[in-house]
Amino acid sequence: MEKEIEVLVLIIGAGPAGLATSACLNRLNIPNIVVEREDCSASLWKRRSYDRLNLHLAKQFCQLPHMPFPPNTPTFVSKVGFISYLDGYATHFNISPRYNQSVKSAYFDGGQWTVEVENAETGSREVYSARFVVAATGENGHGVIPEIPGLVESFEGEYMHSSEYKNGEKFAGKNVLVVGSGNSGMEIAYDLSTWNAKVSIVVRSPVHVVTRGIVWIGMWLLKFFPVKLVDRWCVLLAELRFGSLSRYGLVRPKIGPFMNKIITGRSPTIDVGCVGEIKSGKIQVVPSIKRIEGKRVVFVDGRTRIVDSIVFATGYKSSISKWLQVDNGNLFSESGMPKSEFSDHWKGKNGLYSAGFGRQGLAGISRDAQNIARDIESLVCLRSMNKLSC
Structure with missing residues (x-):
């Protein structure tokens, strides 16, 4: 028997984006209600990330709305x-997600959204x-492993997505x-090397390699100077730090690191020791x-290599299409x-919003959450005023 629940705002997902949105709404x-398919909040951080992972940006760029990191x-x-911070954040803003709630479908009809949810424990x-x-x-709903001839049919070793790698x-x-x-691929390769594995890394396209310090300087400079100028300075700093990396197989893109992030959504790779x-x-x-x-891997240049294991740090894809059968909010594409591009990506029609889809990291998540809460507040107030005037 289905149980029917009425709520003003339903938030799907209890990662940083869902927690931040709930916190902003709670303050207003x-x-x-927050529903989450896993049995915990922030499952990407708690269950699907490697041990040595640190936030690649300074803490001031990674805090969620209305609660900075402790001074120490x-x-x-x-x-x-970061996991401790997220747990404290949920407690501070009285957020109690409903876990093991897997959304099966969502559609808009008659002025309301109907969202069907299955309890993974009880059915x-x-x-x-x-x-x-x-x-x-x-953006990180499901890990992507590319289709490679022979991988599934003949590979005799172990392969996994980076979300399964711990150390x-x-x-x-x-x-x-x-x-x-x-960032995941280079850091996992470095971690493997520290454990005395014999490591090779596939570099399929040009990549910006920088340091944390260069990114921090760049983000500070962006407050005062245009992106293209900041990019030139950051590329110069990277060249001074690393020298020419093209002879090692690391070719720098023609577009600067920050502009490349804006256009493609791909962040520069922050070196933690892999370049050395x-x-x-x-x-x-x-x-x-x-x-x-x-166990023989053949590369496009004809080289071959015998490998025991493969780790695919090949990114993720959104899971929206699995439950948003018809996009009545006209917000999401088939992918x-x-x-809409950043910064118009967070609002659709009919009361549908997206948080954490702007390819802008945790800072973008914070902006999305605050924008969504303010917009919903304005619509709720408007509706209340209309009722009073009737």
Whole structure:
């Protein structure tokens, strides 16, 4: 038997975006419910991230609305520290997500959203009736492993997505291939190297490699100077720090790091030690994979390598399309990402919003949450005024 629940705002997802949106609504005394498919909040951080992960940006760029990090928090917050911050955030703003709630469908009809949810533990179903729905499942709904000839049919080793990787202890002495040169790929490759794995990393496209300090300087300069000028300074600093990396297989994009982020959504890779391992020859850079034969990996340039394990740091995709069967809010494209570019990505029609889909990291999540809460408050007040005038 289905249980029907009425709520003004339903927030789908209890990651940083969902928690931030709920906190902003709670401060305005706007009723809301947060549903989460996992059995905990921030499951990406708690269950699907590697041990050595730290926030790549300084803490002031990573805090959620209305609650800064404690003064004694390190500038670059550890995974454990950030999880503690998120748990404290939920407690401080009295957020109590409903866990194990998997959304099966959502549609708009007759001025209300109907959202069908299944309890993963009991199998029971609930139907939420909401005036507003906030999709806060984010850009990282499901890990992506590319289709490579021979991977599923013939690979004799172990392969996994980076969301399953914890540390390199079990890979010591083994030949490991990391696919992807973003922050996760480079950091996992470095971690594997510290555990004495024999590491190769697939670099498929140009990549900006910078330091945390360069990013911090760049973000500060962006307050005063145009993006293109800041990009030139940051590229110069990167060249002074690392020298030319093209001979090692790391080619810099023609577009600067911050402009590249705006256009493509791809962040620069912040080096945590991987570049030094590449320069020393301890980590080998290889091009894209052409096919896999047993444990033999054939690359597009004809080289081959025997590997025992493959870690795919190849990103994520949105899970929106799995439950938003018909986008009555006209907000999302078929890819599960907003149709509108930043900064118009957070609001659709009929009371549908998105939080955490702007490719702007935690700072973008904070802006989304505050924008959504203010917009809902204005609509609620407007509706109340209209009722009073009738």
